[in-house]
Amino acid sequence: MRESKRGKTRGGLRIQPENVPSGCFTRKTLLDTIRRNGRASRTQLAELTGLTFMAVKRNMEELLDLGLIREDGTEPSSVGRKSVLYAVNESFACTAGIYINMYETRAAVMDLGGTILYSKRMAMDQPCNQAELIDRVIRLAQETLEESGQPRERILGVGIGVPGPVDPGRGLVLSPPNLTCLQYVPLRGIVEQALGLPAFLQKDANVIALGELRHGAARGHADMMYIYADVGIGGGLVLNGSLYLGLNAGAGEIGHITLDQDGPVCNCASTGCVEAIASGLAVTRRYNREKGCSASIEDVLQAAAQNDTCAVMCLNDSARTLGIAVGSLINLLDLPVIVIGGLLAERYEPYLALVRQSATEKKLKGYRSNRILPSALANNAGVIGAGELVADHFFKTGVLELFQSGAAS
Structure with a gap:
């Protein structure tokens, strides 16, 4: 094992990339390539980056000495010497994540x-006001750390995932319809002050998308979308390996695509949105209207499990409606x-099978290889993805400061 020369520099890494020596960007390019591919040999890195083999070798030595990468087996080969494979050293540092939804709050160190x-x-099963909820979230995060x-x-x-919409630039929760007590809360700043760590805020579907991209069902892909089919319907879009936020940081809102101009009024004040027709809230409203009762979405799901005809019909129609939107999404972005x-x-x-069937009927016939998959991370997707917000910041800018800080000396 190679002895690491890394120093104690960790939390709060910040960098202004002006005047950074070119060698720092070379090492960052190699590190990004390894992270994107999982692991790679020096020969593969030279091919993938366009750097000379000697440049790769020299800069890989620096990354090894810093402790940012590690040897990870050898490349299968039938002839000659087997090439050593390199991977990101997962134990170099840790990230923290907080994920908040209407059912629960999770905090984790990864x-x-x-x-x-x-x-x-x-569990989010106790009524509380804004101050009480924030206090509980902070206490949970502090205990976890x-x-x-x-x-x-x-x-x-620490990364934070919370029901949207949000303003990531200002670290502000805007007006989440399913968690109204957090309206216009500057949550990023509150968390930073309470925990003494830099914090990063994104909407819930975006952090789940990151979790599934890096460690779940979409691992190995650069482009994907996560769709959240719950009480509401939302989405997080990833293009070229990074979250695509759009001009207003609201990209991915598949729930607010209009399918029926004369359809029911949505929470967004438009009519006939996917969310207004197919969300868990819409399913529950329809079921209660048909049955003359006041069931919750949990009640509807349990009724469907017992073959209640009305519950099955409402859920099947929800899946087919979402499938229409997914088919259109595939046609748009492939x-x-x-x-x-x-x-x-x-x-x-x-x-899921009904979504696939409906999407297949609506997507262009030549689009045969697009895959519609279930979440692989389940309840941990949000908190893992929240941690990825921190990891992304570190690998984008923090490593440059580390390279410049003399931590390798």
């Missing part, structure tokens, strides 16, 4: 490979992978 080292959850056993200087920061999660997809077994 390594750079997305493996959860310690986590805690808090303290009980994880990881020194605070090893934790690079994404290789679309991952579907959330309560409806996870609790109603026929849901």
